[in-house]
Amino acid sequence: MRTVGVDLAADPARTGLCEIDWATGTVACAPRPIDDDRIVAAVVAADMAGLDVPLGWPDAFVDALVAHRSGAGWPVASEEPAEGRRGLRFRVTDRRLQTGGIRPLSVATDFLGIVAMRGARLQHLLIAAGVVVDRSGTTGKVVEAYPAAALRTWGHPATRYKGDEPGRPDARQALVAA
Numbered sequence: 001m002r003t004v005g006v007d008l009a010a011d012p013a014r015t016g017l018c019e020i021d022w023a024t025g026t027v028a029c030a031p032r033p034i035d036d037d038r039i040v041a042a043v044v045a046a047d048m049a050g051l052d053v054p055l056g057w058p059d060a061f062v063d064a065l066v067a068h069r070s071g072a073g074w075p076v077a078s079e080e081p082a083e084g085r086r087g088l089r090f091r092v093t094d095r096r097l098q099t100g101g102i103r104p105l106s107v108a109t110d111f112l113g114i115v116a117m118r119g120a121r122l123q124h125l126l127i128a129a130g131v132v133v134d135r136s137g138t139t140g141k142v143v144e145a146y147p148a149a150a151l152r153t154w155g156h157p158a159t160r161y162k163g164d165e166p167g168r169p170d171a172r173q174a175l176v177a178a
Contacts, residue, residue: 002046002047008051008052012036043129055119055133057091060075060088
C-alpha cells in the first residue's frame with residue numbers, strides 16, 4: 001500500500017509531498033516546488049492520499065455568500081453577532097475540535113482561505129483525472145488531514161516540528177518513534 005501526504009500551501013515552493021510505501025517501510029519526500037500536476041500524478045498512483053488543507057468551507061458561509069450576491073441579504077443579520085458568525089467561520093469538523101480544546105483556523109475568515117482555494121482547484125483536477133474525491137473522507141482515496149489536531153488528540157506536541165531549524169528534525173523523529 002502506498003500513501004501520499006501533501007502539506008498544501010498557496011505557493012508550490014512551500015508545498016510538501018511525501019510518499020510512504022508501507023510494504024517496504026520507505027518514505028520519499030519530493031523536491032520542491034510541488035505543483036498541482038505533481039500532486040495529481042502522486043495521488044492517482046497512490047492507494048490513499050491525505051491533504052493538509054480544508055476541503056471546503058462552512059455550508060452557512062457558502063449560503064451567506066450566495067444570498068449576499070443575489071441581494072437576499074446576510075442570513076444571520078438578526079442574530080447575536082458573535083454566535084451568528086461562529087457557523088459562518090467554522091465547519092462542523094472545526095467546531096468539534098473546539099470542544100476538545102483545539103483552536104482551528106477558520107477557512108472562511110483566516111489566511112487559510114487562500115490555501116483552500118488552491119485545494120478546491122486541486123480537487124477539481126483530481127476529479128478530472130478520475131479520482132473519487134469525497135470531502136467527508138468516507139469514500140474514495142482522498143482525505144483531509146489535520147496533523148496538528150491529530151498530534152494533540154494523540155497526546156503529542158503539535159508545534160515546533162516543521163522546518164529545518166535546530167531541533168526540528170529531532171522533534172519529527174521523536175514523533176515518529178512515539
